[in-house]
Amino acid sequence: MDPLAGGTAELLRRYDRPGPRYTSYPTAVEFHAGFGEAEYRARLAEADARAGEPLSLYAHLPFCEERCHYCGCNVVATRHRDVAERYLATLETEIGLLARHLPRRRTVSQMHWGGGTPTYYSPDELERVFRAFAGHFAFTPDAELSIEVDPRVTSAEHVERLRALGFNRISMGVQDLSPEVQVAIGRVQSYEVTRELVERSRAAGFHSINLDLVYGLPHQERRGFKTTLERIIGLRPDRLAIYSFAYLPHLQHHQKRIAAETLPPPDTKLHLLALAIDTLTAAGYRQIGMDHFALPGDELARAVEARTLHRNFMGYTVQSARDMLAVGISGIGDVQGAFVQNFKKLPEWAGALGQGRFPVARGYALDDDDRLRRHVITRLMCNGHLDVREVERTFGIDFAATFAAELAELSGPDSPVTDGLLEVTPDALQVTTLGGMFVRNVCMAFDRHLREARAANAKPAFSRTV
Numbered sequence: 001m002d003p004l005a006g007g008t009a010e011l012l013r014r015y016d017r018p019g020p021r022y023t024s025y026p027t028a029v030e031f032h033a034g035f036g037e038a039e040y041r042a043r044l045a046e047a048d049a050r051a052g053e054p055l056s057l058y059a060h061l062p063f064c065e066e067r068c069h070y071c072g073c074n075v076v077a078t079r080h081r082d083v084a085e086r087y088l089a090t091l092e093t094e095i096g097l098l099a100r101h102l103p104r105r106r107t108v109s110q111m112h113w114g115g116g117t118p119t120y121y122s123p124d125e126l127e128r129v130f131r132a133f134a135g136h137f138a139f140t141p142d143a144e145l146s147i148e149v150d151p152r153v154t155s156a157e158h159v160e161r162l163r164a165l166g167f168n169r170i171s172m173g174v175q176d177l178s179p180e181v182q183v184a185i186g187r188v189q190s191y192e193v194t195r196e197l198v199e200r201s202r203a204a205g206f207h208s209i210n211l212d213l214v215y216g217l218p219h220q221e222r223r224g225f226k227t228t229l230e231r232i233i234g235l236r237p238d239r240l241a242i243y244s245f246a247y248l249p250h251l252q253h254h255q256k257r258i259a260a261e262t263l264p265p266p267d268t269k270l271h272l273l274a275l276a277i278d279t280l281t282a283a284g285y286r287q288i289g290m291d292h293f294a295l296p297g298d299e300l301a302r303a304v305e306a307r308t309l310h311r312n313f314m315g316y317t318v319q320s321a322r323d324m325l326a327v328g329i330s331g332i333g334d335v336q337g338a339f340v341q342n343f344k345k346l347p348e349w350a351g352a353l354g355q356g357r358f359p360v361a362r363g364y365a366l367d368d369d370d371r372l373r374r375h376v377i378t379r380l381m382c383n384g385h386l387d388v389r390e391v392e393r394t395f396g397i398d399f400a401a402t403f404a405a406e407l408a409e410l411s412g413p414d415s416p417v418t419d420g421l422l423e424v425t426p427d428a429l430q431v432t433t434l435g436g437m438f439v440r441n442v443c444m445a446f447d448r449h450l451r452e453a454r455a456a457n458a459k460p461a462f463s464r465t466v
């Protein structure tokens with residue numbers, strides 16, 4: 001496919017604009033300090049009443065020795081191991097506090113450790129974190145236990161220990177294999193380091209191995225990216241994430257080390273995405289939602305077939321535990337219809353816990369309208385499809401009447417429908433193959449908060465959609 005054929009360059013010009021990635025709806029920019037610790041405690045009490053229902057847990061382990069120039073994650077870059085060691089003690093306090101508020105709700109079907117780089121910690125330290133959870137919570141026999149690692153700092157011992165503890169999914173950062181790109185993004189990582197870790201993880205029995213790539217990085221061009229894709233495909237990871245580079249130097253000051261002029265122009269960026277889609281599908285991978293790919297036997301690929309894919313802050317998933325609890329700085333939970341986010345800075349987070357308080361910085365309680373729109377946006381992001389009748393039955397609404405303005409925006413002149421990105425019938429909304437690249441734009445039509453922010457002329461807080 002040539003993405004710039006048939007007027008697609010024109011589409012790109014019109015649709016490549018700042019927009020959310022919809023890891024949540026409403027997005028984190030709507031969270032506010034009016035939702036605080038008291039509100040969180042109330043939600044936890046409600047969650048506890050659903051005794052026996054499994055939970056999802058997320059732990060943020062934010063440390064990295066150095067910050068990569070492109071990084072958009074919530075990271076503490078330090079070589080001071082004592083800081084990271086103290087973090088563990090505070091994390092144990094937070095896990096204990098959480099457990100005390102959930103005396104009847106202790107079963108876990110999904111746990112994810114993200115970062116930063118969790119394997120910044122030694123195997124013994126990681127075991128300590130695991131024991132802090134396992135001392136209070138019981139994992140279901142088929143629980144998904146996943147961890148993000150940086151191949152540059154992850155040893156054979158790490159891999160063995162994580163498997164022994166029960167971790168069954170591992171996700172590794174790669175980004176790009178081209179030396180010029182690696183220097184420009186401040187992350188030099190040889191192919192061999194990645195290959196060794198993939199092989200080791202497979203031999204240790206991890207049943208899902210994911211690799212992350214990023215497109216839109218400085219100096220990236222088609223030939224080099226194709227080589228990266230081919231070499232990575234040769235490793236046959238079960239899953240691949242291909243993220244669009246979120247470049248927000250006004251918010252992430254360390255990204256200023258990447259000069260805007262070195263970034264590929266929007267049409268090249270679109271070519272890189274199209275190249276990834278083509279190369280991966282030709283190699284047998286199935287596209288999952290917007291930016292993920294999986295081998296056909298993988299459960300994510302099967303969930304797409306069955307249109308049962310879900311999405312939460314951990315990414316795409318086949319499980320949808322109703323309540324997700326997060327510990328660690330900046331962690332975001334999703335509890336009983338509310339989002340809750342911890343303080344992002346170590347002193348505030350540790351300070352609150354030192355006083356026996358939950359370290360809640362802000363949150364957001366969804367109302368009925370949010371719940372409806374969240375359902376619509378999540379379905380579109382996950383499955384590229386919306387069963388209109390199912391939405392009407394679930395929410396007791398007349399879809400065409402409730403979303404008259406949205407449907408008009410999506411179907412007017414120069415719109416996703418006339419541009420062939422979306423098909424609308426009385427029964428369904430279907431994102432087309434071409435529309436897959438612009439699914440965020442389709443979702444944006446249903447985003448009431450974005451509409452209100454635009455009406456108020458607010459400065460965009462999002463990276464570009466392509």
Ligand SMILES: C[S@@+](CC[C@H](N)C(=O)[O-])C[C@H]1O[C@@H](n2cnc3c(N)ncnc32)[C@H](O)[C@@H]1O
Pocket residue numbers: 070071072073114115116117148149150151172173174175212213214243244245246247
């Ligand atoms: C927490 S990191 C993964 C683990 C480990 N820290 C590493 O980098 O290998 C999560 C992933 O987010 C992606 N990422 C980080 N910064 C990004 C940005 N600015 N734009 C898009 N993706 C980004 C990268 O693909 C990275 O692998």
Ligand code: SF4
Pocket residue numbers: 063064066067068071072073075115116117150173
């Ligand atoms: S290793 Fe991962 S989390 Fe750490 S700075 Fe680099 S991209 Fe960010």
